[in-house]
Amino acid sequence: MSGKAFSSEVGTGSREENASRHRGPITRRAFASGALALGASNRAFAQGFAGLGETADGFAAVTPGRPFSFPADHGPHPEFRIEWWYVTANLVDASGAAYGAQWTLFRQAMKAGAPVEGWANQQVWMGHAAVTSATTHRVGQALARGGVGQANVEATPFQAWIDAWEMRGRDGFDADKVAPVELKASAADFSYAFRLAAAHPLVLQGDRGYSRKSDRGQASYYYSQPYFTLSGRIVIDDRPIEVTGQAWMDREWSSQPLASDQTGWDWFSLHLPGDEKLMLYRLRQKDGRENLFGNWITPDGASREIAASDNSITPTATTEIDGRKLPTSWRVKLPAHKLDIETTPLNAKAWMGTSFPYWEGPVRFAGSHAGIGYLEMTGY
């Protein structure tokens, strides 16, 4: 379904600004399901990813133990089907009001093979940008084909862009920190421009960057920079607001990260006190079972996988949006880490009310730990 949504977007032309008109803005999770695969999407989706044969159509497979190398890995990996550069930011203005911002660039290959220059290039790019406050939630989207320069990512000097949206390395760019960078996006009813810095190096998620998504081999390469500090300005309806805050970048690429019976997921990126970070997600399956994955990152940069055992995340309150019930408040328990928190959204209506709708927005949490973070929910 998400695949259909994307390809129909592409097919009927981009409608960049107003995502509320869109039929299918999608999330990294939907993207990750592989169902976005253009061209082959319907077929691929129908057949599912039950088997491991996906690499048979020419894309590279994700295997454990791959060494990462920067800045090269900040650039695209066209031998893999899908890839994204994903930034979420928790912001606060001078009066202390909270905001959220999202900047995402997706890459997807229509078919495998050595990259071709010009219009014959196989890549399709999609950008998502959003700004959230307690009272409003604005979304924008951009689409582009690769090969001509409308959208691309270059590792050195680092820059990722689609149309006028960009993430660009600034003077003194340190590849191991992916910082400092500047981040820009604009749409009909909002825009933002940020400067991001980081004092800590980036961290590998999963098992040294190999992120397992199912028991049947679906996986991705996954690293993050959860230590961005940020300052800049957001503009909503021509009203500028100076903000500062924290940001989190995820980089992920794969050829086939999700199993076909996985229906959606609930994903958290949380800034814990004392410079600790938590990345945690729950994959829901058709049969009602669920898998919990995550990494606990300590200030020294150590990133440990969380054992699935007695951890739990449970909805505590739901919000009804467009006739669907969304669990916008959660209780998260990780006994091994003595963590027991409840999360609440900044704006429970951080909703992309479209034909393939999803929820993405800033949250705060309290309990054993207190802080802020981002929540994304798909498949509701």
Add this chain to the structure above:
Amino acid sequence: MASENPPILSVTRLTKSYRAAGEEVAVLRGVNLAVARGESVALTGESGSGKSTLLHLIAGLDAADGGEIRLGETRLSDLGDAGRAELRRDRLGLVFQQFNLIPSLSVADNLAFQSRIAGRHDAAWHDELVERLGLGAFLKRYPEQLSGGQQQRVAIGRALAPKPLLLLADEPTGNLDEDTADDVLQLARDLVARTGCGFLMVTHSARLAATLDRQVTLHAGRVA
């Protein structure tokens, strides 16, 4: 006798004048007239004496200037065009000198259409009329295929088909030869007697006038 048989038609102090060549010409100057149920009255007078005008006023084809016309309980001056049309349709039968049949309707349809429009069509009465008027053989013909006498019979039949209160005739036999005229008038009298309605006939023929119950003569706009 008049008291035990109230008039169907009563005309009192009726006046009517026309404007012609810039001059007011008084045609009726206070006419009084009554026709009782079952009574046949001949209205005579020389040309221009106002007899046709009087008949038209009674028929509601024109409005009087003063005085009163009553048909049964109804005062004509109380009615508008639609009301007078309704009155003609339901309570009056009209027969003119020129036969006034509808040329595109067959005899049968000409006979029936007023009673149809009035919603008072009575099949038995219709058949009786056909028989009494001797029109049985001509029902499918069109007026132009009939003789003058036959056409006037159809006109009388059409006027009587809705069983009116009063039959008004303006020189109904004016275009017929004497024998035919007598025949037609005889038929009319018979049928009037059969229905019991009143009968007011304008004629300039003293001979025909004499065959009716009563004669009223107009002279210079008054009953002489």
Add this chain to the structure above:
Amino acid sequence: MSRALWILAVLLSHWRRHPMQLATLLIGLISATALWSGVQALNQQARNAYDRAAATFGGARTAMLVGKDSATIPQKLFVDLRRAGWPVSPVMEGRVQIGGRSFRLLGIEPVTLPGEVGSAPAIGRGDLQSFVTPPGTMLVAPETLRDLGLTEGATPQANGTTLPPLRAQQQLVPGVLVVDIGIAQTILRMPGQVSRLLVGKSRAPHATLQSVAGDTLRLVAPDAESDLERLTDSFHLNLTAFGLLSFFVGLFIVNSAIGLAFEQRLPMLRTLRACGVSARMLNTVLVLELVSLAFVAGLIGLVCGYFIAAALLPDVAASLRGLYGAQIPGQLTLKGEWWLAGVAISILGALAAAAASLTKAIRMPVLVSAQPQAWQQAQRRWLVLQSAAALAVFAIAGGLIWLGDSLLAGFAVLAALMLGAALILPMLLELVLGFGERRARQPVSLWFWADSRQQLSGLSLALMALLLALAVNVGVSTMVESFNRTFLVWLDGRLASDVYINATSDTQATAIKAWLKDRPEVDAILPGGRADTQFGGVPIEVLGLPDHATYRDHWPLLEQTQNAWVRLRPGDTALISEQLSRRMKLGIGDRIEVPAPGGNWPLEIVGIYADYGNPKGQIAVNFAALTRRFPQTPLTRMGLRVAPEKIPPLIAALQDKFGLDDRSVADQATMKADSRRIFNRTFSVTAALNAFTLGVAGIALLTSLLTLANSRLPQLAPLWAIGLTRRRLAVIELLKTLSVALITALFALPLGLLVAWCLLAIVNVKAFGWRLPFHVFPLQLIQLLGIALAAALCAAALPVARLARMQPASLIRIFVNER
């Protein structure tokens, strides 16, 4: 209700007894509705097609950026603009030849194509990949696929390459091939270039155009009306004018038929009133009767209109294609609104035509009171009023000629002329007949004139119809004939070569040239070529003419400097087409800069030539210079000078040797015949409608005369009574009709010539961009005069024959009854 039905039945019984009258009424209504809705159907069909064309990836409906001085824009500007926040999408456009036929190739970028562009084809879903990934997919209208005789998946050859597999796409316009932008760049050999950038309706902030593209681009605001709509306006106005004219002429018929029926039914209506039907009821039922008849006639008229439209559609489509390059599908599709509108117009038309009769019925007193002497005075007053109105309308027409400078003004002048002429016609006839009456000495001839005058009021509507139909006929046929004559002369000069060849590729062209060089019967090989570029924001053609005596001697120029052909040689001068010169207000000696791939090409205008029927502006330059400036120009076209008797064997040899078909090699005679055929079609619609209108006018005259004939018997009866034979009476009647028809026709001739002048000097210039010389064709005029009199004769014959055969008894009866 049943009362109303009974009354209706009584009213309708009249028609059963007068079927001819009913037929006339229905014919009037049907012809009015049929022609009007037929024309509407054609216009609607064409408009739908324009909408389709306009909606095809942002014709003029979307704002766009075009090169200021160049035919193409570097693709890099597209990227730069996107990165500066501009919601632009690139389009590459060019022409390709498949099997000797030229198609418009459109390269689009489906991912950035603005959503509001309209009926962008459903490339979506799984098809994007196959559309954008080489070899790609070529989307075509099903009609085009049929025309090409190809099936889906075929990969025809064009421009020396293999085209992507074809796929039918319902919502595309015929004649357009749609591919991905990258594929289009490859086919057209224009890598890294785009023709224009569509601008989406984004409200996102973006940099100024200047800061991104400097001074190289121009923003073209979206048009509510597409280019095609604007271009073809005149054609549709023309059709609409004919439709309206026929509609009104049809209503004349309805008017006289209803008038007659009303007169005949007066006694019936009186009887109904006397028998107790109220005036309101009677009027309601009269309207009900009319509406029912109009409804039935409207439906029949619509069906006829459908067939008229279907019959004319091929010619209309051919005209529009020939004149404007507009592609109209040959299958008539109609919307529900059309049917509703058709029935509505029939009913409204009938009510309008019956208005006078209905008003009379409403005011009708039950008692007859005749005031016969009044009508003459009323008629006189009416005539004066009408003539005053006519003069006012003429004044407006004069003002419009003086001030107006648009197509609409041209048509307004035409309409005003016709209306004024129609209004003043009765006065004119009155004057002529009055003059005749004063000159008459004999009693019968005195009566002849006087009675003709009296007849006028009854006939004038029909005569007006005749006048209009005749004037339009004279106007249109003069225009068509002028065009024909000019065109033939022009064609002789324009098609000066004896054999024309269009090779399938440059390679083949080279081979053909080499082969021809050895053929002794070939006196000269004249290469030709054509490039497309734009000038002043609109596409134009650049024609390459070789430096050869053939052109100097034959190519017709409207205006030129001295030695224009010699001055053409160095490649710094050009001839321009009349259309372009009028549109851009360019004259001899003006300098223009034509965008060419290598930069602007400065040219001085040394001549203006007629280029009839070309929707695009054109300039002609030296062929060698063209190939230098436009290196991509296909060199596949050439003309040959060959002695006439050697043409057939040479063509046969060429066809045999190079496998060329009839479309690729043709002799001059064939080309001329084809061109003439195309241009004849252009006016065949006009001619057909013309004939229809004249026919309808004839019917109008006939019904008016029939109406009159009945009411006139009382006037004739006394004459018969005083000793004129019926035959003599009939002859007099015939003469009277013919004389008024003749006066009308004589008046129609100058009016028609004026109409022709308007068409040639105003409407054509505005609509097509060329002005034709005005010729008068006396023989044709005499012929039309004859036709008019024949029509009048036919129309008068029936009532007159009835009169001649009328039984004396009927005359007696009338004499007696009407006293």
